[in-house]
Amino acid sequence: MEIRIVLDRAEPPAGRLRVVRDPGQAAGPRAGQEIGFTGWLGLLRALYEVTAEPGEGARPGP
């Protein structure tokens, strides 16, 4: 899985990320989806979201 992160600001980070579809592979459920984030917390949670299993929900939790 390739994730591209575009930063508008470095510290704390702010920007957006999206999962890039690998050539020759079927598009995943979140391929092309862009998620905005602010702060390290936002970035971590955005990463969790795009790497989560389909159907397990966007967020880890209790």
Add this chain to the structure above:
Amino acid sequence: MTIPRLAARACSLGPQYHPVMGTLAPVPRICGRDAEIQALGEALGRVAAGGPAIVLVEGEAGIGKTCLLAQALEDARGRGMQVAAGQAEELERTRPFGLLAAAFGCIRSAPDPRRAAIARLLAAPAAGDQGPITVTSDPGLRFRAVDAFTDLVEELALAGPVVIGLDDLQWADPSSLLTLGVLGRRLDRLPVGVIGCLRPSPRTTELDRLAAALEAAGARHLTLRPLRGEAVTGLVAQAVAAEPGPRLLAEVSGAAGNPLFVTELLGALAQEGAITTAGGRAEVAETVLPPTLRLTILRRVSFLPETTLQALRSASILGSGFSPTDLATITGRSAVDLSVMLAEAIRARVLEDDGARLRFRHELIRDAIYEDLAGSVRRALHREAGQRLAQAGAPALQVAEHLARGATPGDPEAVTWLARAARQAAPRSPDVAADLLDRAAGLMAPGDLGRDRLLAERASSLMWAGRVADAETACRLLLDRDLDPSLESAVRVCLGHALLSAGRARDSLCELERACQSPLLTGAELAEAQALRAREGIPRHRGRSGPARPGRR
């Protein structure tokens, strides 16, 4: 940790990644601090035997000062001693005597009349913003409060040994530090122990002065170093309840022996399900160099539900400790809603409930969340918090602190509240008043007459704080420029006072004579000038010709 590395780490968790919100068990025993525990035990022994003992515990954030203090105070309680414990807060440095009032439970409703009396003494006057600080303020109030606290300690000590434990002295208000210094000098032959914890930085002049005073009174200074390897192993073993494997130990070695860093890192690994225990040995599959402590903390916190994180971000605006009521005020949410949102943070040991307030388990956890907000967002949140707290009738000092943190240059609302807070603080803590007035003036344009007025008040506060040289400098800076005549005479009186206090009577007289020539001098300022001249042995006279002028501006 760089972003690509962080991304790689998140992705490496793989599709089977099912994080479970949970934490490691609290570590029941302090590791690697045997010598310090022994030193504190010896200090308590001296107090139990009827003598004084002062210990200063210094070390970087997260190094274990608070745990050590908590254990010492628990030990003191176990020995039947009276214990007063307090923790200074960064956002409450402007609250005069705030640290000691909290430590001794000095509230108006206190059942002990001595404590209730101190609370009344510390209660804000109705002065509000009704005029500048002059000699007609009550400079003696500060010292009455200092005496009240020291008298209270002496009376308590007559009934039995007393131990005062104060954490985060680097954030303590100047008046509390002044009181501790006085207390240190008066402890002789009293069964009173003082244990103070502080970081190497920030160090204010007042804190340096206190440390010197306490060391002159025989204080022992303990410096907490990073934990050694065997102590870290012991800490990890307790936390994971198993023998740590070599890869796990290699992972935590990046925490540089800082116990908070170690436990936060272990907590993050546990939440990611990265620690497996088999055959009594805990191990991680791979070794990844830990990122900074701040990112480690954020990594662990990131597993909390979004609503909880939102509440924590708002709470971080209020400081390390906060009341649910204040949080409800600044968020506009009900206390019931917030209790639901924060329950998970308490369960994850991000927050703790100390009975009166909620508190981030460590100030660094609050700082990590706070600093993860963009600067512009932080300012906006502080400003909104200040406005909402003002509407709710919160103390001026609290409102001013938030508005100042959220202010942009020229913000009249922040200036007004800072000046109001300064005037309330001045009689009890002129140092704090000077600081608040400095911040207010810093928000104003250089040519603003109101700014000069605040700087003149600041000079007076510096004088009453005993910072004579600073007061003289502040006065001269004002007089060196084209100062409004209505202010000039007041500044000259202040300068005369400063010069007299510095033993320069001739220079003082010159300034006071010039001040007394001004028809714009208020009655109070004239009275001060005449009193000062009288101290110099100069005959008392009005010192100027012309018709009598109104006594008040």
